[in-house]
Amino acid sequence: xxxxxxxxxxxxxxxxxxxxxxxxxxxxxxxxxxxxxxxxxxxxxxxxxxxxxxxxxxxxxxxxxxxxxxxxxxxxxxx
Numbered sequence: 597x598x599x600x601x602x603x604x605x606x607x608x609x610x611x612x613x614x615x616x617x618x619x620x621x622x623x624x625x626x627x628x629x630x631x632x633x634x635x636x637x638x639x640x641x642x643x644x645x646x647x648x649x650x651x652x653x654x655x656x657x658x659x660x661x662x663x664x665x666x667x668x669x670x671x672x673x674x675x
Contacts, residue, residue: 602626608651619671620658633658639665 605624609631613622621634628647631654635644644661648654662668 605631612651612654616658619667622654635661635665637667637670 602624605626609622609624612631612633613620616622619636621636623632623634624630625632625647630647630649631651632645632647633654639661644665646654646657646661648657
């Protein structure tokens with residue numbers, strides 16, 4: 597993969613982080629060839645980190661962690 601493709605994937609990662617309003621730190625790993633997301637809200641000890649080979653897989657993993665750790669309850673006071 598060339599640097600242009602990595603740049604495109606970094607832009608996708610930045611867009612996902614923007615969509616999630618900063619409650620996730622989202623990165624493209626040019627070495628691992630995966631998207632990575634780190635939870636930025638109170639989660640159990642050790643935090644929550646997920647990855648995916650594409651943005652759809654990453655979103656699915658992020659939603660799974662959000663459900664598992666009560667994100668809606670934390671964010672909006674409901675769950």
